[in-house]
Amino acid sequence: MVRIKDLLSPYRGMPKEIYVIFVSRIINAMGCFVMPLMTIIMSDKVGLSNEATGFYLSLNSMIYPLASLLGGKLADSYGRKYLIIIFNTMAALLYMVCGFIEPSMLLIYVILAASTCMSVAGPAHDSLIADITTPENRAGAYALSYMGFNLGFAVGPMIGGLLYRRYLSLVFIGDAVTALISTSLILFFVKETLGRT
Numbered sequence: 001m002v003r004i005k006d007l008l009s010p011y012r013g014m015p016k017e018i019y020v021i022f023v024s025r026i027i028n029a030m031g032c033f034v035m036p037l038m039t040i041i042m043s044d045k046v047g048l049s050n051e052a053t054g055f056y057l058s059l060n061s062m063i064y065p066l067a068s069l070l071g072g073k074l075a076d077s078y079g080r081k082y083l084i085i086i087f088n089t090m091a092a093l094l095y096m097v098c099g100f101i102e103p104s105m106l107l108i109y110v111i112l113a114a115s116t117c118m119s120v121a122g123p124a125h126d127s128l129i130a131d132i133t134t135p136e137n138r139a140g141a142y143a144l145s146y147m148g149f150n151l152g153f154a155v156g157p158m159i160g161g162l163l164y165r166r167y168l169s170l171v172f173i174g175d176a177v178t179a180l181i182s183t184s185l186i187l188f189f190v191k192e193t194l195g196r197t
Contacts, residue, residue: 010140017132018141020189021125022148024182028088029152031178033160033171034095034111041111045103045168056108060115067119075124079194080131083124084186091117092179098172118179128186131193 034041038060042053075083094114101107125145133141156178163170 011144014137014141014144015132017190018129018144020185021129022144024185025125025145025148026152027178027185028182029149030156030159031175031182032153032156033163033175034098035115036157037160037164037171038111040164041103041168042108046105046108047103048108056112060112063112063116064119067116068122071120072123072127074120075127076194079192080124080128081186081190081192084121084128085183087117087121088179088183088186091115091121092176092183095172095176095179099169099176103168128190128193 038057039053042048042056043050048056071083071087091114094110094117098107098110098114101110126142129141129145130138159174160171163174
């Protein structure tokens, strides 16, 4: 029988920043209320047709790789930590604004802007892990980060679904608050790694 100790052994002895990133990923993914609900927000709340909903979902999917490319370039040029802080904070503020907007096309545009900001910050998270780890513990660190996201994402959409019908504004505000908390963990407990030797 496999013991829990054996299952956890690949995640032991990591730099403390890796555990901070793990907790940050859980919190951020736990607040992932908006994106899983995008289709029904656009069709049910805003009243878009199936074709228009499909267009904006496709647009969001097309923006993602472009924003990620930009994020990778910025992370390599200006640093990982502050890219995460700036763009995640911008996304959180945009989601907060969504909590006070009536369902409309404006709401959709602000959600897309917030999603783009999150996409720009994405590569910096992966770069942080690569910078902090060694070849020996890197695979375990990435696995821990992904596990953190999966743990949070297992809960977040369920909470978002419960809030959606009667408390749509809390879906956006909750997403914003968890993004700010997870970003604060990076701000206070993780040092900039660009150029670190």
